[in-house]
Amino acid sequence: MVIVFAVLALAVLVAANWYLWRRLFRDTTSGPGRGRRVGVAVVAGGWLLAIGALVGERTGAPFWLQQTLAWPGFLWLALSIYLLLGVVAGEVVRPLLRRFLERRDRRKAPVAAVAVPQPEPVPAGPAPEEPAEPASPRLLAAPSRRLFVSRVVGGAAAAAAVGTVGYGTYGVLRGPRVKRVTVPLAKLPRAAHGFRIAVVSDIHLGPVLGRGFAQKVVDTINSTQPDLVAVVGDLVDGSVKDLGPAAAPLSRLTAPAYFVTGNHEYFSGAEQWVEEVRRLGLLPLENARTELRHFDLAGVNDIAGESEGQGPDFGKALGDRDTTRACVLLAHQPVQIHDAVEHGVDLQLSGHTHGGQLWPGNLIAEAANPTVAGLERYGDTQLYVSRGAGAWGPPTRVGAPSDITVIELASRQA
Structure with a gap:
């Protein structure tokens, strides 16, 4: 089944790129030549760079090579999506x-027919041959009309794709914006009313987003003056x-900070990263709980850790807690909400979805996650999902702006 799926996926990819080349290069040129060859080089070269960037990241290729391939390769991934659309x-x-x-040509045709040339005197001699009947103006215009239409449509598609990807990339590199959400908790005491948690997920430091981006994230978090920072996974790729220096600005967070793993940490050496964030001053919650003054804060490992025997353990994190106290859970993936409900969690904070990142990717994200972004209630448990601060793959977001969310807890006793 895996082989059949891979063959079908490859066939779809090849067909889509042939169609893209046909519409953007073959149909916009008058015949075989340099333009069509350039088109083949652009489409094939773009995908070679994209595949190289993906493989290089997952196989741990030399970091300089990852950085060389990442920008053009990942941007081509985003651009090809919007060129195809x-x-x-x-x-x-x-x-x-x-x-x-x-219709425009037909309206012009009668006007052109008004000017009828007068016959000229015919000199004596043999009768001239009858001139061949001219081809229909409409038939002569058809090829050029098709070419014109193809160029207009192809040019508009290319301009729209480049503009969309350009603006979406600018939005990521500019840094995440602050979003504020108030969440009432029934068990929260009056003294904790207004407690602020800065939620940041999916920073995705890697060959594209580096130390400068991490510093923007830290500066944004510190500017909100939170009481607590929750880093809910996918910090790195x-x-x-390779990325220790890029993550160093996290040591400048001014509020107590807690960390749980995401699936990408398990692609990058989760144990080493847990120790690194601890060294930077964050407290990892590995299937663990800490009792804060007014509520419990718990965290579970990501589901991807199961392959390494380090998966989520809700019993270990929540099994023996005082259920009369409010509980906030950090869990990278929204699908973990069902376990949170069973263990009486009041609020789960998650990321992972990126809000879909590249429209219409939100449709795929909605099929795989109970909540893609924002706040929703599941029984007595509330789930908040951040769209994330960074981006994976293409450093681009379309229809899913990045965010750092400040959750303000509200007591119903206040």
Whole structure:
């Protein structure tokens, strides 16, 4: 089944890229030549860079090579998505534009027929041969009209894709914006009313987003003056050796900070990263709980840790707690909400989804997660999902802006 799925996926990918090349390069050129060869080089070269970036990241290739491949490769991934969407949308515009041009040409045709040339005197001699009947102006115009339509539609699709990816990349590099949400907890005492938790997830430090981006995240968190910082997974995409300096700004967080693993930590050496964030001053919650003054704060490992015998253990983190106290749980993936409900958690803080990151990726995220972004209630338990501060793969977001969320806890006794 895996082989069949891989073959089908490869066939779809090849067909989609052939269609993209056809609409953007073959149909916009008058014949075989340099333009079409450039198109082949762009499409094939873009995917070679993208595959190289993905493989290099997962196999731990030399970091300089990852950085070299990441920018062009990952940006091509995003650009190809919106180029494909653009040319598909162009199929609706194409016949409408062609029909408009045909009607315009028909309106002009009678005007051109008014000017009838006067016959000239024929000199004596043999009768001249009858000139061949000219081809229909409409037939002569058809190839050029098709070429014009293809160029207009292809150019518009390319401009829209480049603009979309450019703006989405700027949004990521600019840094996350602060979002504020008030969450009432029935068990929270009056003294804790207004307690602020800065939730940050999915920073994804790696070959694209480095130390400068981490510093922006830290500065943004500190500017909100939270009482507590919750880093809920997917901090990095790479080893401590390569990304330790990039994560160093986390030591400048001014509020007590807690950390739980995400799935990407298990691709990057989770044990080493747990020790590194501890060295930076964060407290890892590995299936553990700490009793704060007014409520319990717990954390569980990510589901991806199960392959290493380090998966989530809700019993260990929550089994013996005082259930009369409010409990806030840090868990990377929203799907862990069902276990949280069973263990009487009041609020779960998660990330993982990126809000879909690249529209229409939100549709896929909605199929795989109970909540993609925002606050929802599951029985007596509330779940808040952050869209994340960074981005994985393409450093681009479309329709899913990055955020750092300040959760303000509210007591119903206040």
